[in-house]
Amino acid sequence: MLDFESALKEKVKRINENLEAAFQQTPDIPPVILESMKYSLQAGGKRLRPMLMIETCRSLDGDVAVVMPLALAIEMIHTYSLIHDDLPAMDNDDLRRGKPTNHKVYGDAIAILAGDGLLNYAMETMLQGAEGLYGEMLIRYIDAMKTIMSASGISGMIGGQVADMQSENRVISMDEMDYIHLHKTGALLEAAVDCGCIIADAEPATRGRLTTYGHHIGLAFQIVDDILDIEGNVGDLGKPIGSDEKNHKSTFVTLYGLEASKIRVTELHSEALEMLKPIGQKTKFLQELAEYICTRRN
Amino acid sequence: MLDFESALKEKVKRINENLEAAFQQTPDIPPVILESMKYSLQAGGKRLRPMLMIETCRSLDGDVAVVMPLALAIEMIHTYSLIHDDLPAMDNDDLRRGKPTNHKVYGDAIAILAGDGLLNYAMETMLQGAEGLYGEMLIRYIDAMKTIMSASGISGMIGGQVADMQSENRVISMDEMDYIHLHKTGALLEAAVDCGCIIADAEPATRGRLTTYGHHIGLAFQIVDDILDIEGNVGDLGKPIGSDEKNHKSTFVTLYGLEASKIRVTELHSEALEMLKPIGQKTKFLQELAEYICTRRN
Numbered sequence: 001m002l003d004f005e006s007a008l009k010e011k012v013k014r015i016n017e018n019l020e021a022a023f024q025q026t027p028d029i030p031p032v033i034l035e036s037m038k039y040s041l042q043a044g045g046k047r048l049r050p051m052l053m054i055e056t057c058r059s060l061d062g063d064v065a066v067v068m069p070l071a072l073a074i075e076m077i078h079t080y081s082l083i084h085d086d087l088p089a090m091d092n093d094d095l096r097r098g099k100p101t102n103h104k105v106y107g108d109a110i111a112i113l114a115g116d117g118l119l120n121y122a123m124e125t126m127l128q129g130a131e132g133l134y135g136e137m138l139i140r141y142i143d144a145m146k147t148i149m150s151a152s153g154i155s156g157m158i159g160g161q162v163a164d165m166q167s168e169n170r171v172i173s174m175d176e177m178d179y180i181h182l183h184k185t186g187a188l189l190e191a192a193v194d195c196g197c198i199i200a201d202a203e204p205a206t207r208g209r210l211t212t213y214g215h216h217i218g219l220a221f222q223i224v225d226d227i228l229d230i231e232g233n234v235g236d237l238g239k240p241i242g243s244d245e246k247n248h249k250s251t252f253v254t255l256y257g258l259e260a261s262k263i264r265v266t267e268l269h270s271e272a273l274e275m276l277k278p279i280g281q282k283t284k285f286l287q288e289l290a291e292y293i294c295t296r297r298n
Numbered sequence: 299m300l301d302f303e304s305a306l307k308e309k310v311k312r313i314n315e316n317l318e319a320a321f322q323q324t325p326d327i328p329p330v331i332l333e334s335m336k337y338s339l340q341a342g343g344k345r346l347r348p349m350l351m352i353e354t355c356r357s358l359d360g361d362v363a364v365v366m367p368l369a370l371a372i373e374m375i376h377t378y379s380l381i382h383d384d385l386p387a388m389d390n391d392d393l394r395r396g397k398p399t400n401h402k403v404y405g406d407a408i409a410i411l412a413g414d415g416l417l418n419y420a421m422e423t424m425l426q427g428a429e430g431l432y433g434e435m436l437i438r439y440i441d442a443m444k445t446i447m448s449a450s451g452i453s454g455m456i457g458g459q460v461a462d463m464q465s466e467n468r469v470i471s472m473d474e475m476d477y478i479h480l481h482k483t484g485a486l487l488e489a490a491v492d493c494g495c496i497i498a499d500a501e502p503a504t505r506g507r508l509t510t511y512g513h514h515i516g517l518a519f520q521i522v523d524d525i526l527d528i529e530g531n532v533g534d535l536g537k538p539i540g541s542d543e544k545n546h547k548s549t550f551v552t553l554y555g556l557e558a559s560k561i562r563v564t565e566l567h568s569e570a571l572e573m574l575k576p577i578g579q580k581t582k583f584l585q586e587l588a589e590y591i592c593t594r595r596n
Contacts, residue, residue, distance in 0.1 A: 108387035
């Protein structure tokens with residue numbers, strides 16, 4: 001795992017450099033909105049979504065330069081969703097990744113606009129990335145944009161967030177729990193993998209296996225989140241534990257219990273690995289990424 | 299003008315039908331978010347932006363079916379910006395077009411998510427519209443998407459909204475006023491006209507004239523807004539007058555005075571018409587639209 005960790009660090013660094021470069025040519029903009037957007041973008045995220053997209057594409061010998069703007073966009077979308085989720089009108093959280101949340105630093109109005117700005121800029125970044133593409137590659141690129149926007153919209157992440165809010169202060173069914181997990185976080189993680197496949201022009205069977213991999217680690221990611229909210233360490237997490245209980249939220253753990261939740265993560269992990277096997281040695285990094293997601297402490 | 303009014307009504311109706319159709323295939327989404335989005339979309343907007351885009355395209359013999367998804371998207375973007383602007387953390391307005399604002403009906407959390415959902419859905423709608431396009435038309439379509447997203451983002455509308463918020467409680471310079479007007483509302487109105495040109499593959503000179511027309515009526519639109527906030531009638535406007543004074547906002551009227559503001563609207567109106575002249579008779583509706591914008595009472 002030591003090799004994996006240094007490789008991961010290097011890859012995160014490259015994503016961060018590209019994210020920074022995406023904000024180089026932004027003249028004539030009120031500085032506070034750029035500052036606020038960058039504050040949350042640079043708050044030490046794990047870059048899991050762009051990582052999954054880029055590494056899926058690489059493992060299929062796809063063009064990493066083509067997938068990069070899509071990968072940056074998905075991270076901007078993820079970041080905007082955190083800014084809006086943390087608002088007093090939503091989850092009302094003061095800490096995120098060990099730092100004050102965006103609205104705590106810039107106020108609610110700028111935090112709302114910074115979120116809007118990031119979602120909008122994600123689209124601008126993707127559209128810029130389409131420049132110079134043509135023919136089949138352009139068609140695939142548009143297909144990937146669609147995949148991202150559908151996963152982040154009302155039939156994906158936003159729908160999941162609405163259902164999550166509606167689940168507060170009551171016990172929900174397992175079906176509702178599934179809906180929330182699959183939409184709120186699962187959709188974007190699965191879309192990340194799928195975009196890697198689309199840009200690399202994967203065979204349908206390979207694409208099917210990889211999106212199932214994405215589906216499984218997306219679900220595992222969310223269950224680990226629920227486990228860490230009970231067993232985690234504030235120092236590792238950079239946010240308070242017990243927030244689900246505080247918000248009277250049903251989670252995978254409250255519905256199924258801690259032991260069953262851990263077993264489910266282990267199952268999802270091995271099912272995810274099973275999907276990668278037939279694709280071969282080039283998926284080594286994706287295999288290790290699955291382990292990282294399933295055993296993470298923050 | 300009677301002919302114009304019935305033509306306008308007919309065109310608004312067609313836009314509304316298309317907007318409704320855009321939400322036909324949305325299964326598996328929590329109903330409240332769809333309701334909230336539609337509540338604001340169907341609150342009786344003038345549909346000025348889609349109207350400008352479609353009629354510009356039509357006046358240049360462009361394909362109205364191709365421009366339609368872009369026109370719907372720009373109205374969704376305009377609507378999301380109103381929902382977020384009305385929030386307590388922003389302008390804190392209770393009434394919009396004579397109806398309670400979105401957050402007054404659905405609460406702040408759903409209003410934030412409905413705004414996010416509309417911005418995201420605008421992009422989904424545009425991407426769906428790209429389906430079946432290829433070659434030069436697809437390249438132009440992507441160019442139009444870029445034009446819209448750049449006009450609505452931090453270098454356009456969002457930047458203008460930030461500057462507008464920062465202008466409260468102090469006297470601002472004429473340069474700052476220009477920045478706010480050109481970005482907060484002007485950018486999207488001008489982009490609407492420009493997209494009509496792009497899809498119709500307008501000659502550069504024609505495109506230049508039409509975007510100048512868009513620029514002028516965008517500015518006139520905003521100055522009329524400032525005038526109506528003083529001289530308007532609550533019944534016509536569907537919102538309280540005097541809100542700029544309440545929010546201690548500098549406006550075109552407070553900086554230049556009422557008379558000079560009215561003269562400026564007349565100038566912008568005739569300069570806008572001047573731009574249309576060389577293009578000919580097919581711009582008749584755009585001419586009347588300019589008059590409608592400059593003489594409106596709400």
